[in-house]
Amino acid sequence: MTTSRPNKLTSSSTELPISLSRGSADSLRLQLRRALLGLIRSGALRRGVRLPSTRALAAQLGVSRPIVVDAYGQLTAEGYLESRRGARPVVIVDPGSTPDVGGPDEPVTDPIRLDHRPAMPDVGMFPRNDWMRAVRTVLHRLPAGDLGYGDPRGSPVLRRALADYLGRVRGVIADPSSIFVTSGFAEGRALACAVFHVRGARCLAVEDPSYSDWTAVDRAGLRRLSIPVDGNGMKVEDLGGSGADAVLVTPSHQFPIGGVLSADRRQYLVRWLRDGGRLALEDDYDAEFRYDQAPVGALQGLAPNSIVYAGTASKTLAPALRLGWLVVPSSLVEPMNAELRRWSEGPPRIDQDALAELIVSGAFDRHLRKMRRLYRDRRNHLMSSLRAALPALEVEGAAAGLHLTLRLPDAVDADGEAAILAALLRRGLATDGLGRYSATAAGPRRLFLGYGRISESGIDLSVRVLSEVLADWQRLCQSKCTSR
Numbered sequence: 415m416t417t418s419r420p421n422k423l424t425s426s427s428t429e430l431p432i433s434l435s436r437g438s439a440d441s442l443r444l445q446l447r448r449a450l451l452g453l454i455r456s457g458a459l460r461r462g463v464r465l466p467s468t469r470a471l472a473a474q475l476g477v478s479r480p481i482v483v484d485a486y487g488q489l490t491a492e493g494y495l496e497s498r499r500g501a502r503p504v505v506i507v508d509p510g511s512t513p514d515v516g517g518p519d520e521p522v523t524d525p526i527r528l529d530h531r532p533a534m535p536d537v538g539m540f541p542r543n544d545w546m547r548a549v550r551t552v553l554h555r556l557p558a559g560d561l562g563y564g565d566p567r568g569s570p571v572l573r574r575a576l577a578d579y580l581g582r583v584r585g586v587i588a589d590p591s592s593i594f595v596t597s598g599f600a601e602g603r604a605l606a607c608a609v610f611h612v613r614g615a616r617c618l619a620v621e622d623p624s625y626s627d628w629t630a631v632d633r634a635g636l637r638r639l640s641i642p643v644d645g646n647g648m649k650v651e652d653l654g655g656s657g658a659d660a661v662l663v664t665p666s667h668q669f670p671i672g673g674v675l676s677a678d679r680r681q682y683l684v685r686w687l688r689d690g691g692r693l694a695l696e697d698d699y700d701a702e703f704r705y706d707q708a709p710v711g712a713l714q715g716l717a718p719n720s721i722v723y724a725g726t727a728s729k730t731l732a733p734a735l736r737l738g739w740l741v742v743p744s745s746l747v748e749p750m751n752a753e754l755r756r757w758s759e760g761p762p763r764i765d766q767d768a769l770a771e772l773i774v775s776g777a778f779d780r781h782l783r784k785m786r787r788l789y790r791d792r793r794n795h796l797m798s799s800l801r802a803a804l805p806a807l808e809v810e811g812a813a814a815g816l817h818l819t820l821r822l823p824d825a826v827d828a829d830g831e832a833a834i835l836a837a838l839l840r841r842g843l844a845t846d847g848l849g850r851y852s853a854t855a856a857g858p859r860r861l862f863l864g865y866g867r868i869s870e871s872g873i874d875l876s877v878r879v880l881s882e883v884l885a886d887w888q889r890l891c892q893s894k895c896t897s898r
């Protein structure tokens with residue numbers, strides 16, 4: 415049923431050419447938001463045009479006032495409208511500056527000026543000279559015989575260097591023969607899951623929220639079971655009686671919340687693995703960057719026969735290298751080898767040896783020291799700016815890595831989080847929220863603010879943008895309450 419006939423918009427009319435259908439699968443709220451957005455994008459509602467009051471538009475459309483309050487509020491939070499208490503909202507964008515198609519979920523095409531996406535390193539700091547030097551050294555040294563097909567586990571030179579490095583820096587118990595060089599964690603995860611399945615695993619427990627590309631897990635034939643996390647990492651107590659026979663964890667810096675798996679949970683998890691002959695994949699993606707305390711050793715050091723340890727050069731150097739590694743229990747070396755031969759010859763040998771050269775020459779440690787200082791400064795600046803501008807919002811998970819977690823006000827729900835993210839993106843600030851990493855996680859909504867790729871002056875601007883967007887949101891909530 416149509417609640418109103420389209421009206422022609424004139425300068426003297428406060429009615430809008432909008433009709434809503436009660437027979438539609440979409441809610442009235444969504445239809446109204448889309449319709450308003452369509453009018454703004456088409457230029458029918460130009461910059462500076464004042465919209466009808468919520469009461470007038472609700473009466474025109476024959477809907478309740480909160481529906482209009484919501485739609486206005488969302489468009490305000492997304493940066494299309496400016497709303498002041500007691501005044502009708504005003505359009506504040508030009509049609510050409512807005513995406514020209516679709517509804518609220520279409521990709522936004524505005525350039526990213528403030529890149530706060532979580533777990534992103536500053537690739538502009540890639541040590542190009544050190545890398546060139548390392549490649550030159552490798553090319554001088556590498557015998558022609560090593561330029562053929564090699565050991566599918568990877569370069570023996572890199573596997574030796576990694577065994578020493580991982581033992582020294584992460585407390586990983588690693589023999590070069592049990593190390594597999596992979597094309598990043600992405601390939602390592604696929605391999606590990608395939609081998610878990612070969613070894614009889616059928617149900618993989620995963621953190622909720624988590625780094626959530628599950629294609630490899632699904633393809634391996636593993637069923638997923640979500641286990642919630644809190645500030646101390648995965649709630650491993652929930653594994654007992656869960657039916658899971660393998661687990662994927664980020665113990666050193668839970669992704670994305672940021673907690674470190676507590677000592678008692680580590681003990682519990684190790685017991686759970688040993689008692690049931692179960693297997694774990696430890697994703698140790700960013701542990702080199704720890705700021706407030708000494709690095710927490712890898713979990714693998716506590717149970718090397720049950721845990722496949724995974725590391726990556728994507729955070730310390732650059733994702734484009736596509737270099738990662740697995741350290742596997744000795745009982746899995748053969749199945750891993752067999753699995754690997756089915757699908758991969760591994761990353762380029764010259765790159766592998768260049769990474770080994772970087773590690774052995776000390777250039778990698780130097781780079782890490784430099785980047786740790788840089789990231790620590792950016793993190794500290796972000797934390798103090800947030801504390802000054804948004805003192806009521808709690809920051810979590812800032813002890814390590816390349817991002818921190820900002821708890822949003824309690825009033826923000828999943829839709830609110832999405833609207834806030836869209837509004838930030840419209841102002842050039844890209845970040846992620848809880849919704850990206852979990853469809854089910856309970857508790858407060860969160861933003862995950864990366865600081866790897868942003869200068870201190872950029873951070874000042876970001877915090878200003880964030881404060882404005884959240885203030886818009888707060889205003890929306892207040893007006894919703896008063897209109898009820």
Ligand SMILES: Cc1ncc(COP(=O)(O)O)c(C=O)c1O
Pocket residue numbers: 533597598599600601625664669697699725726727728733737738
């Ligand atoms: C939780 C987590 N693990 C691992 C990785 C690294 O993946 P890859 O080595 O495939 O680049 C990332 C990258 O964003 C990540 O966020």
